[in-house]
Amino acid sequence: MDTLLTAEIVANSPRFRRKSSTFVDAIHDLPEKADLAPAQLYSTESGRLFHSGRIVIITVGLPARGKTHISVALARYLRWLGVKTRIFHLGDYRRATIPFGEDMPDDYFYVNASASSVLLRQKIVRKCREDIYHFLNHENGQIAIYDAVNPLAAGRRSLAKEFAKHDIETLFIESWCDDERIIEENVRRVKISSPDYVGWSWEDAVKHYLTRISSRIPQFQTMEEKDLNYIKMINAGERLIVNNCSFGYLSHRIVFYLTNLHIKSRHTYFARAGVSQEATYKSDSSLSEQGEEYATKMTECLLRHRETEKQEMLDRGEQKYELKPLTVWTSTRRRTIETAKYLHESGYKVRQRSQMSQLNPGVCESMSEGRIRLEYPEEVAKHDLDPYHHRYPRAESYHDLAVRLEPIILELEREQNDLLIIAHESVLRVLYGYLMACNAADIPFLEFPRDEIIEIIPESYQNEARRIHIPGLPKEIIPGSPQDLKIPVPPSGVTTPMAGGLGSPQEGLATPQNGLRTPREPERITQQHVEDVV
Amino acid sequence: MVGLPARGKSLIAGKAMRYLAWVGIPARVFNVGRYRRHNTPQPSAKFFEPHNEEGEKMRRAAAEAAVSDMLAWFREDQGVVAILDATNSTRERRRWIYESCEKENVETLFVESTCDDEEVIMNNILEVKTTSPDYKGQDPEMAALDFRTRIRNYEQVYETIDENEKHYTYVKLINVGSTVIINQIKDYLSSRLVYYIQNLHIKPRSIWLSRHGESEYNLVGKIGGDSSISERGEAYAKVLPELMRKSGYPPNTKIVIWTSTLKRTIQTARHLAGTPGFGKLEWKALDELDSGVCDGLTYKDIADQYPEDFAARDEDKYNYRYRGGESYRDVVIRLEPIIMELERSENVIIVTHQAVLRCIYAYFLNTPQEQSPWMEVPLHTLIKLTPRAYGTEEQRFKADIPAVSTWRGKGTSAHHQEFPADQK
Numbered sequence: 001m002d003t004l005l006t007a008e009i010v011a012n013s014p015r016f017r018r019k020s021s022t023f024v025d026a027i028h029d030l031p032e033k034a035d036l037a038p039a040q041l042y043s044t045e046s047g048r049l050f051h052s053g054r055i056v057i058i059t060v061g062l063p064a065r066g067k068t069h070i071s072v073a074l075a076r077y078l079r080w081l082g083v084k085t086r087i088f089h090l091g092d093y094r095r096a097t098i099p100f101g102e103d104m105p106d107d108y109f110y111v112n113a114s115a116s117s118v119l120l121r122q123k124i125v126r127k128c129r130e131d132i133y134h135f136l137n138h139e140n141g142q143i144a145i146y147d148a149v150n151p152l153a154a155g156r157r158s159l160a161k162e163f164a165k166h167d168i169e170t171l172f173i174e175s176w177c178d179d180e181r182i183i184e185e186n187v188r189r190v191k192i193s194s195p196d197y198v199g200w201s202w203e204d205a206v207k208h209y210l211t212r213i214s215s216r217i218p219q220f221q222t223m224e225e226k227d228l229n230y231i232k233m234i235n236a237g238e239r240l241i242v243n244n245c246s247f248g249y250l251s252h253r254i255v256f257y258l259t260n261l262h263i264k265s266r267h268t269y270f271a272r273a274g275v276s277q278e279a280t281y282k283s284d285s286s287l288s289e290q291g292e293e294y295a296t297k298m299t300e301c302l303l304r305h306r307e308t309e310k311q312e313m314l315d316r317g318e319q320k321y322e323l324k325p326l327t328v329w330t331s332t333r334r335r336t337i338e339t340a341k342y343l344h345e346s347g348y349k350v351r352q353r354s355q356m357s358q359l360n361p362g363v364c365e366s367m368s369e370g371r372i373r374l375e376y377p378e379e380v381a382k383h384d385l386d387p388y389h390h391r392y393p394r395a396e397s398y399h400d401l402a403v404r405l406e407p408i409i410l411e412l413e414r415e416q417n418d419l420l421i422i423a424h425e426s427v428l429r430v431l432y433g434y435l436m437a438c439n440a441a442d443i444p445f446l447e448f449p450r451d452e453i454i455e456i457i458p459e460s461y462q463n464e465a466r467r468i469h470i471p472g473l474p475k476e477i478i479p480g481s482p483q484d485l486k487i488p489v490p491p492s493g494v495t496t497p498m499a500g501g502l503g504s505p506q507e508g509l510a511t512p513q514n515g516l517r518t519p520r521e522p523e524r525i526t527q528q529h530v531e532d533v534v
Numbered sequence: 535m536v537g538l539p540a541r542g543k544s545l546i547a548g549k550a551m552r553y554l555a556w557v558g559i560p561a562r563v564f565n566v567g568r569y570r571r572h573n574t575p576q577p578s579a580k581f582f583e584p585h586n587e588e589g590e591k592m593r594r595a596a597a598e599a600a601v602s603d604m605l606a607w608f609r610e611d612q613g614v615v616a617i618l619d620a621t622n623s624t625r626e627r628r629r630w631i632y633e634s635c636e637k638e639n640v641e642t643l644f645v646e647s648t649c650d651d652e653e654v655i656m657n658n659i660l661e662v663k664t665t666s667p668d669y670k671g672q673d674p675e676m677a678a679l680d681f682r683t684r685i686r687n688y689e690q691v692y693e694t695i696d697e698n699e700k701h702y703t704y705v706k707l708i709n710v711g712s713t714v715i716i717n718q719i720k721d722y723l724s725s726r727l728v729y730y731i732q733n734l735h736i737k738p739r740s741i742w743l744s745r746h747g748e749s750e751y752n753l754v755g756k757i758g759g760d761s762s763i764s765e766r767g768e769a770y771a772k773v774l775p776e777l778m779r780k781s782g783y784p785p786n787t788k789i790v791i792w793t794s795t796l797k798r799t800i801q802t803a804r805h806l807a808g809t810p811g812f813g814k815l816e817w818k819a820l821d822e823l824d825s826g827v828c829d830g831l832t833y834k835d836i837a838d839q840y841p842e843d844f845a846a847r848d849e850d851k852y853n854y855r856y857r858g859g860e861s862y863r864d865v866v867i868r869l870e871p872i873i874m875e876l877e878r879s880e881n882v883i884i885v886t887h888q889a890v891l892r893c894i895y896a897y898f899l900n901t902p903q904e905q906s907p908w909m910e911v912p913l914h915t916l917i918k919l920t921p922r923a924y925g926t927e928e929q930r931f932k933a934d935i936p937a938v939s940t941w942r943g944k945g946t947s948a949h950h951q952e953f954p955a956d957q958k
Contacts, residue, residue, distance in 0.1 A: 239700075242714040242732070252874070256729035259719045363857070393827060393857040403867065411722045 054136045055143050055250070056163050060150045060174035062220055063213050064186040066236060067175055069460040070261065071147040073413070074173075077257050080402075080409070080434055083250070084141050090148035093128045109151070109217040129162075136168060143250075151220040160228055171251060172230040173258075174223045179235045183210070189265055189460070231255060237262050260414040266324050268412070268435065269420040269468075270428045270454040271298055273335040275477050287338045290477050294450065294470075299342040301470040302420065302453055325349075327417040331356035336422045343420070355408050358424030362395025387444045398444050402430050409434055428454075435463050451478045536622045536646035538692055539685050540658035542710070542736040543647055547619040548925065553730050553873070556866065556897045559614050559723075564604045566620035567668070570596035576668055579683035584691045601631065605638050615723070616640075623692045625699065632702060643724050644704035645731060646695050651709050657738060659685075665922050710735055733877040740783065741876065741898070742883035743891055743917040746798035747771050748937040751830075752913065755938075755950055758822060758829035763801045769935050770914045771802045775809045778883065781918045781931050788813060789881040792872075794820035794890070803885045819872050822887035826859025837948035848945050851907040862907050865893050873897055888940060895919075898926045908944055910953035913937035 057074070059067040071087050078085040097120070098104050107113040108121065128146070135141035150156055150172075160170045177183050187206045197205040223230045223243075231254070232241040240259060245251040274291030287295065306323055313321040328343050328350040330336035337352060344350045364372050373380050376392065383390040391397040396404075405427070412419070412431070421431065425448050433443040435456050448454065453468040535543040547563050554561035570593055574581060581589040597620060607613040622628055628644060635642045649655060659681055662669075669677035695704050705728045706715040714732055719725050747767025751759045763771065783789060791807055791814045793799040800816065807814045828836050828843075837844040840857070847854040855861035860868075869890065876882060876894075884894065888911055896906035898919050911917075916931040941953050 238718060240714075240716040242716070244712055252729055252732050252878075255714075255716070255732065256725060259716055259725040259728060260722065400864075407722060407726075410725070414722060414725075 054141070054168045056132060056136075056168055056170050057143060057145045057254075058150060058156070058159060058170055058172045059145070059147050060156065060172050060223055060230075061176060062149065062151070062217060064183055064209070065175040065177050066186055066460065067149075068147055069458075070173060070175055070233070070258070071145045072461060073261055074254065074257065075143075075145055076434070076437055077409075077413075078143055078254075079437060081253070083143055084139075085143040085145065086135055086141060087145040087147055088128050088132055088135075090124065090128050090146070093124045097124050097127070106216070109149070111152070111219060133166065137166075149217065151217055153221045153223070153225055156223070156228065157225065170229060171245065171254070172223060172228055173254075174230060174232045175236075176222055176232055176234050177236070179238075182236050185265075186460075231258060233258060257410065257413070260410045262414070262416065265458055266416060267418045267458075268456040269302060269418070270432065270448065270456070271302070271339070271420060271422050272425060272428070272448055272450045273330075273333070273422055274298075274339045275450075276335045284334050286334050290474060291335065291339070294473060294477060295339045295342060297470055297472060298339070298453065299346075301468065305453070305455075305468050306418075324416075324418045326420060327351065327415065328420045328422065329353050329356065330422045331358070331424065331427065333357050333424070336424070339422045340420075349417075353408060355404055356421075356423050356427050359398065359401050359426035360396040361392070363393045364395060386441075388440045398426070398430060399440070401426060402433075402440075402443075405430055405434075432456075432465075436465060449478050535617065535619050536628065536644050536695060536704075537648060538621060538623065538688050539681070540655050540662055541647040541649050542658060543621075543645075544619055545736055545921070546645065546647065546731055546734060547617045549734055549877075549921075550615075550727060550731060551617055552897060552900045554615050554727075555900060556873075557870070558903075560612065561615040561617065562604075562607060562613060563617045563619050564600045564607075566593075566597050566600045566618070569599045571667060572596075576670070576672070579680045579687060582684045582687040584687060597627070601634055605634065605640070608638060608640055615727070621688055621692075623688055625693045628695075628699065628702070641720065641724070642703065643719075643727065644695060644699075644702055646704065646706045648694060648706065648708050649710065654710060654736065658736065661738075661922065705731065707731070710737075730874070730877075733874045735878065735880075737880060738920075739880040739882075740918055740920045741881075742778065742781065743895060743911075743919065744774070744802070744883065744885050744915070745888055745891055745911060745913055746796075746802040746885060748913050749798045752938050752940055755832040755834075756830055757833070757836075758825045758831075760796050761798060763798050766914075766935055766937055767798070767802065770933050770937070771805050773933050773935065774802065774806045774916070777916045777931050777933050778806065778809075781916055781929065783881060787811070787881055789883060790815060790879065792817055792820060792882060792884045792886075794818075794822065794886050796821055796887070799885045799887070803883075806883070806885075817872060819868050820884065820886045820890055823862070823865050823889035824856065824859040826856035828856050828859065833942060833948040833950070844948065851944075852903045862889065862893065862903075865889060869893055869897075899928065910941050912953070913940065 057071075059071055061067045068089065068091075071089070075085045075087050094104065105114070105117045105120065107117050110117070113121070128148075132144045132146060135144055150159070156172060160172075163170050184206055187209050188202060197209075200208070223232055226243065228243070229245045229251070230241075230243045231245065232243075234240070237259065240255065242255055245255070274287045274294040276285045276291055277288045278285040306326070310321060310323050326343075326348050328340045328348055330340050330350060330352055332352045332354045336356075337350075340348075340350045364376075367375070379390075379392055383392070387398070389397050389399045391400065408431070412435075421428070423431075428448050429443050429446040432438070432446055432448075432454065433440070438446070451470045451473045453470060455466045455468055457464045457466065535547055537543050544565070547565070551561045551563050570577075573592060573596075577589070580586060581592075583589065600618060600620070604613075604616045604618060607616060618631065622631065622644075632642050659678055662681060664674065669681070695702070695706055700717060703718045703720055703724060704715075705717070705719075708714070711732055711734075716728055719728060747763040747770035749763050749767055750761040751757070752767075753764055778789075789812050791803045791812055793803045793814070793816050795816050795818050799820070803814065806812055825831075828840065831839070833844075843854075843857065847856075852862045855864060872894070876884075884891070886894070889907070891911050892906050892909050895901065895909065895911065895917070896903075898921075901909065912932075914933045914935045914937045916933070918929045918931065920927040920929075939950050939952050942948075942950055943954070
């Protein structure tokens with residue numbers, strides 16, 4: 001109720017801008033500062049990249065085909081690359097325009113709708129389109145993602161023409177499914193959690209929802225318009241048809257990303273590696289006794305948690321609910337591999353990824369903060385100014401790490417199983433930064449204490465992070481890397497947090513100030529696009 | 535590869551191989567034509583008639599030999615990506631390839647290029663008849679005629695990849711990428727390859743490379759920095775438009791100049807940018823290799839102040855990363871978007887810096903990683919690269935303007951020196 005009221009107020013304010021809660025995915029926020037994005041390779045004066053012009057990406061597809069999921073995922077990736085991108089969900093506008101509690105007119109999507117429905121439709125679309133123009137013309141936006149059904153060829157052609165008049169290129173992305181299982185899973189996952197279906201069985205709710213869609217949107221034409229730029233994604237990426245996409249690097253990059261994307265939901269867990277015998281980068285030593293103990297407790301905790309989740313789903317009435325298989329990724333560093341040992345022995349698939357090795361600490365390896373300050377005062381000063389991009393002598397910056405992790409990001413999207421990533425805190429920071437759309441400047445300060453496993457649950461509208469407490473760990477191994485220490489990578493073993501926060505990050509950013517501080521019971525924004533409750 | 539002759543298959547195969555090698559993935563092309571030429575060096579179109587049993591037998595044998603060598607390469611030499619370059623024009627042939635690979639646990643990705651644009655096909659025919667070993671030393675007109683007959687013979691039996699093969703991983707490029715169908719991509723590397731292939735085109739074009747004109751830092755032997763060009767550098771900038779003309783480019787084409795964001799490249803391209811028909815872009819990614827703490831030092835300073843680094847760099851120049859700076863490997867990674875954009879573009883002249891130019895050059899000429907950082911790229915010289923179906927053609931045009939040498943040999947003292955004449 002509250003979120004709905006907020007949405008209405010915001011939508012009716014001069015410039016509709018969604019602000020998500022501080023503790024969830026920031027993909028719908030737009031950073032206030034003109035910061036470089038995590039993996040941005042170059043910057044331009046206009047703030048637009050790839051020497052491309054302005055582009056509107058327009059989704060096409062019936063409800064429950066994963067359009068919103070695709071829009072959000074794509075925005076996440078483009079923003080990560082430094083392309084100024086924003087999503088405009090037409091459903092948000094519809095919801096904000098149609099008073100709460102009132103249903104939308106039955107003929108809303110009809111070709112021969114009544115005059116009042118046509119007017120309503122126009123009003124909603126106009127508002128959304130005005131915001132798109134504003135974003136592209138006055139906020140240096142480069143890509144606007146227009147998330148709507150767009151069922152008819154004629155409508156799509158006139159959209160393209162309309163945008164072309166403003167010198168804006170269009171790219172349509174259609175999600176088309178003939179695999180009933182994919183559609184049903186989508187409906188289950190994102191559509192019928194709405195209050196309309198409280199007390200319904202899953203099967204009845206799915207059936208009811210699909211019938212309503214087909215009576216609401218009786219006509220849908222799949223894209224065949226050879227004169228338009230489009231990407232047709234068939235059955236969640238099984239096949240992609242790319243037509244006439246001619247605006248360069250960016251459109252190919254989008255196709256590249258989409259070939260790795262799928263709509264299925266899976267959880268990602270992040271865990272630190274255990275403490276090692278020798279806490280230096282170069283030694284690459286084995287786990288200490290405490291590290292072994294951590295590995296056991298972490299494994300037990302994770303498996304217990306997954307069982308609980310399964311039980312919850314069963315209790316909710318999903319009778320045949322099965323957990324997705326769990327795959328483990330570690331780096332090629334000994335500590336992370338050994339932390340995965342128990343999982344490996346229990347038959348879980350463990351893959352080693354060389355790109356996931358921790359940030360190279362360079363010359364600062366195993367130096368105390370005092371010594372670094374003494375020996376490299378200028379570097380420390382530079383680091384203070386830009387901890388994300390600064391590189392200590394012979395070290396890697398977080399930016400280097402983000403660029404190095406790009407293949408991992410794409411494979412992360414590709415992975416179908418649940419995934420546990422065991423890595424150094426620096427790697428977890430960057431990967432978390434991608435999944436939760438953090439500001440680059442905040443990434444070096446994210447905290448991952450060792451007694452918590454982070455679980456990221458993808459929702460089509462935004463990702464959600466939860467923390468799972470690992471009980472019974474000795475206190476001294478819990479603290480994460482001391483977040484305020486001005487060294488690129490703190491020793492990886494036992495560390496004491498530094499007193500007195502040197503250079504804490506600025507306040508008021510989309511990402512929480514002291515790294516992620518997700519509440520145990522995360523506040524969930526229930527998404528009910530109007531199209532979802534047709 | 536799948537496709538009729540003259541659809542740019544060899545071009546795609548060769549490029550994909552170079553790209554993979556450039557990013558550090560062992561790759562190799564197995565060209566069935568080469569195996570076939572072993573016994574029939576210059577066959578006429580008759581050889582390719584569908585009912586020529588003798589021809590069919592020999593072509594089959596060539597394919598078998600190529601596939602068997604390819605699988606041996608995977609088994610014994612830790613190959614990662616092999617490209618089987620042949621027409622593979624029938625469903626049956628593709629099934630045989632798929633099954634042979636499956637037996638050895640090798641994933642297959644079919645790349646089909648189809649084209650019904652006569653102009654593109656004719657261009658390719660012209661290209662092939664002048665460069666293919668099949669027609670070496672023959673009358674070009676006769677060669678073109680014969681080649682067209684050969685294509686007709688293939689057309690009779692050609693089966694495009696369709697619904698019957700939807701369980702395969704494939705990518706189908708229709709009319710040079712105006713439509714692309716990507717089917718069942720199962721792993722990241724394939725998706726990356728498909729991404730790369732999509733950026734390719736087969737229109738004729740050239741790429742010109744030049745370093746900036748001699749800079750003030752060059753004069754005093756310092757590396758890095760953001761200095762202006764010297765008087766002689768300015769003289770080079772002035773003759774660059776003339777040098778471009780001399781190197782030859784088709785009239786009425788648009789040529790885009792790419793520079794870095796550093797003064798010396800922008801100044802060097804200044805006069806050229808003022809010439810009609812030229813456009814200009816500045817790229818941060820084309821900036822010189824960042825030499826970190828050594829920025830603004832001479833090689834002698836570096837040898838004095840950082841003797842270990844100086845030696846370490848000679849030891850493995852490709853992977854050596856300057857303190858607080860970059861390695862050649864780092865530069866290659868940051869140049870990847872440039873390479874992608876370059877593949878998409880047509881005529882481009884790049885005015886950039888020594889290390890960056892070496893990396894770009896290495897991509898086009900497939901120079902191994904151990905050699906590329908030591909390559910000589912003299913100042914005041916324009917390099918013209920023209921992609922051909924069977925490799926990249928290189929021409930160099932020297933402006934007659936003296937400049938200091940900025941080249942230093944491996945393991946030598948800390949001075950710039952002349953590149954030894956016998957290695958040129």
